Amino acid sequence: MENNPNSSIFNFGPDEETKSNLSVIARWANINAIVGFIGIGVTIISFIATMNSLGRYAGSFAGFGMANIALSVAISLALNITLFMAASNVKKAIDNSSQAHFEIGITKFATYFKVAGIITIIVLVVLVFFLMLGILSGRGRGF
Amino acid sequence: MEDSQYDHLTEMDLQLEGEVRHQFANAAIWSKFISIVVFSACGLMLVLGIMGGMRFFNSMKRLGGIGYLFGNFTGTILLLVILFVAAAISLVYYFLFNFSRKIKSALISEDINELNAGLRSLKIFFIITTVFSILSLFNTIAKLVW
Incomplete structure (x- = not known):
């Protein structure tokens, strides 16, 4: 068997291009998360402004709207915190060559995609449910 | 002895082993x-858009005269807008799909070039989604202010 003096026991290790790509991904993911946090704040302000302009007419809509906004904010916050942590850990890993931070960062990225995937499944289930409801109510009316 | 072990560990670069691979x-x-669901949703949006556009066009055609012209023009614009939006979303999520494909292939073949190609796709995906997020945020703020 031929021995290659340049080969290492870790053939599948990140090179300079990998690190550069990871660094750019971390930077943009960080900006994405920060924009997400600002977006959450703007959504809350926008909701409060709408409720104020509706005044006493808000009534029953306020409760439904509040629950809706609370759910959206919680999901968005969880996703953006995960993305922010992923980005900052990957950045630390590249800057300090820290394997521990690298593991945490990639795990957080995987969690981010996992949570986004689970939300996609939930949205799909809700859409199918409403579609079935629409079809059934259409049949009930004789369409 | 302990110091020497520590030195060896710090000399090591990042590794794509164990937990990181997983x-x-x-x-x-x-x-x-996620990307497959988005591709399907874009396809569905296109089909529903074409059906809605046809209905709108037919109902306008029944009005005749200016309605026919208006329906023809608006139907075409509506279809073009839907086509553009579906193509743009599909293009963005193509990069995410490419990331997934290349990373899977890189992990199987242990090819660093495939891994870099996958990360490049993820980088483009994050750049585009971030730019869209910023534009969307500006739009929301503009609506709120004016």
Whole structure:
């Protein structure tokens, strides 16, 4: 068997291009998360402004709207915190060559995609449910 | 002895072993699922858009005269807008799909070039989604202010 003096026991290790790509991904993911946090704040302000302009007419809509906004904010916050942590850990890993931070960062990225995937499944289930409801109510009316 | 062990550990660079490989594989699976769902949603949006456009066009045609012209023009514009939006969303999520495909292939073949190609796709995906997020944020703020 031929021995290659340049080969290492870790053939599948990140090179300079990998690190550069990871660094750019971390930077943009960080900006994405920060924009997400600002977006959450703007959504809350926008909701409060709408409720104020509706005044006493808000009534029953306020409760439904509040629950809706609370759910959206919680999901968005969880996703953006995960993305922010992923980005900052990957950045630390590249800057300090820290394997521990690298593991945490990639795990957080995987969690981010996992949570986004689970939300996609939930949205799909809700859409199918409403579609079935629409079809059934259409049949009930004789369409 | 302890110091010497520590030195060896700090000399090591980042490794794509164990947990990191497992998490890359997880990210690839979920990103593939998300991109396929988005591609399907774009296809559905296109079909529903064409059906809605046809209905609108037919109802305007029945009015005749200016209604026919208006329906023809608006129907075409509506179709073009839907086509553009579906193509733009599909293009963005193509990069996520490509990331998933390349990472999976890189983990199987242990090819660093495939891994870099996958990360390049993820980089483009994050750049585009971030730019869209910023534009969307500006739009929301503008609506709120004016």
